[in-house]
Amino acid sequence: MQAFIQRNRIFLLHFSFWCLYFSFFFYQITFSRHGEETDYGRAFLDASTQILFTASVSYLNYFYWLPRFLLHKNIGRYLLEFFIPFAIIIALHIYFKRYIYIDLKEAKGFLYSTKFIVQHSMITLFIAIFVGMLRFAQDWFELEAKKREIENERLTAELRFLKAQINPHFLFNTLNNLYYLAMINSPNTTEVIEKLSQMMRYMLYDSNHPKVSLSKEIEYMKNYISLEKLRLDNQVPINFEIKGNPNEVQIVPLIFITFLENAFKHGVSNNSINAYVNILIDIEGKACTYSVENSKLPQNMENTNEKSGIGLQNVNRRLDLSYPNNYELIVNEDEKDYKIVLKLNLG
Numbered sequence: 001m002q003a004f005i006q007r008n009r010i011f012l013l014h015f016s017f018w019c020l021y022f023s024f025f026f027y028q029i030t031f032s033r034h035g036e037e038t039d040y041g042r043a044f045l046d047a048s049t050q051i052l053f054t055a056s057v058s059y060l061n062y063f064y065w066l067p068r069f070l071l072h073k074n075i076g077r078y079l080l081e082f083f084i085p086f087a088i089i090i091a092l093h094i095y096f097k098r099y100i101y102i103d104l105k106e107a108k109g110f111l112y113s114t115k116f117i118v119q120h121s122m123i124t125l126f127i128a129i130f131v132g133m134l135r136f137a138q139d140w141f142e143l144e145a146k147k148r149e150i151e152n153e154r155l156t157a158e159l160r161f162l163k164a165q166i167n168p169h170f171l172f173n174t175l176n177n178l179y180y181l182a183m184i185n186s187p188n189t190t191e192v193i194e195k196l197s198q199m200m201r202y203m204l205y206d207s208n209h210p211k212v213s214l215s216k217e218i219e220y221m222k223n224y225i226s227l228e229k230l231r232l233d234n235q236v237p238i239n240f241e242i243k244g245n246p247n248e249v250q251i252v253p254l255i256f257i258t259f260l261e262n263a264f265k266h267g268v269s270n271n272s273i274n275a276y277v278n279i280l281i282d283i284e285g286k287a288c289t290y291s292v293e294n295s296k297l298p299q300n301m302e303n304t305n306e307k308s309g310i311g312l313q314n315v316n317r318r319l320d321l322s323y324p325n326n327y328e329l330i331v332n333e334d335e336k337d338y339k340i341v342l343k344l345n346l347g
Helices: 002-007 009-030 040-072 075-100 105-111 114-164 168-183 189-204 214-231 257-267 308-322
Strands: 238-243 277-284 287-295 327-333 337-345
Touching: 002 009, 009 040, 009 114, 040 075, 040 114, 075 105, 075 114, 105 114, 168 189, 168 214, 189 214, 214 238, 214 257, 214 277, 257 277, 257 287, 257 308, 257 337, 308 327
Parallel strands: 238 277
Antiparallel strands: 277 287, 287 337, 327 337
């Protein structure tokens, strides 16, 4: 029902207006005065012709004269095209109205008076102008809808572009590690290929959906951590804790991974004895808190060629687009440790 109303809202608006106008006009001419008996048949005919002639003027203006004016922007031409047919329709309507009440002597004097002609013309003109204003309202709503559609398309394209920038360095690093493992015939080669395959499947297919189950995002993160552990020969303590049920909520894909990448890229190394990474995902209803805490490498060990700022700008922009006013990002940093806390409302 709601979809039908949405599709036909303009028609329903006009139909409702004319029903309301007919009801008001019919009530006005049938309202009992001084005990006179009401002729409902005559009143219905009068109300019907009132709607017919008034709607004729209104929709000639709505569909023909007004669009031509908007096209040519010539007010003189518009007034000439409008008022000549308008005068003819008014004259025909008055003639019919006089015919309907031809046998009523008390109505005859009023129907032939200048006051009635002016009053009737002004009412018809006012309604024609009002219906014309509905066209401007319709065009405005359609323009706004088109602007929203274009804006949504632009934001969708921007999101796709931002997601396309995720993980290129990780993929190359993993392929290099895989090449090395294959060269030395490592038993871990098959495991790396399997996990990389799962990650690529997630990136190519699942991440194209607007939202995915949080459990799938976590599986992707676990595969990433497993590959990093292999790269680090399991020498760095990595703790990944999940609280709550990730199957019950959905999330925009690949939101969490940038913070995790930065933790490994700038916080851990086989040569750093104090290196660690702690990851926590805490789900309470529709609220999700994601925190990543990691050690910081000494300056002489930091890879200065890697620009983490680009990745963080990327994820901040994606959060703004995907969770406007529904997230909070907290960053705490000192000389030895780095921690981010991301609070999301997944409702």
